[in-house]
Amino acid sequence: MGKPLTKSQIVSQLADKVDLPKKTAATFLETLAAIAYKEAKNSFTLPGLGKLVLVNRKARMGRNPQTGATIKIPAKKVVKFRVAKAAKDSILGTK
Numbered sequence: 188m189g190k191p192l193t194k195s196q197i198v199s200q201l202a203d204k205v206d207l208p209k210k211t212a213a214t215f216l217e218t219l220a221a222i223a224y225k226e227a228k229n230s231f232t233l234p235g236l237g238k239l240v241l242v243n244r245k246a247r248m249g250r251n252p253q254t255g256a257t258i259k260i261p262a263k264k265v266v267k268f269r270v271a272k273a274a275k276d277s278i279l280g281t282k
Contacts, residue, residue: 227266237270 192200194216202212223231223239231239246262 235271236274237268240267240269242267
């Protein structure tokens with residue numbers, strides 16, 4: 188497994204593929220991220236990649252692994268990313 192791409196490497200590849208200046212590609216990525224953050228509460232879809240969704244977790248009982256005591260874990264909202272089927276198939280290969 189190789190190292191993950193850095194932001195500057197992603198910007199560089201995007202700029203080369205789409206024939207844009209690197210500054211424009213960086214602005215595009217930053218704007219896309221800002222839109223995703225703003226719209227995540229309504230679910231934000233990146234076609235071909237997946238979807239950001241806001242999920243409500245129920246309250247539940249948990250256990251402290253050190254002492255074994257049971258504790259109540261409160262309900263909370265979490266952000267999840269659901270990977271699109273096309274992305275899964277492309278990365279993992281079809282069965």
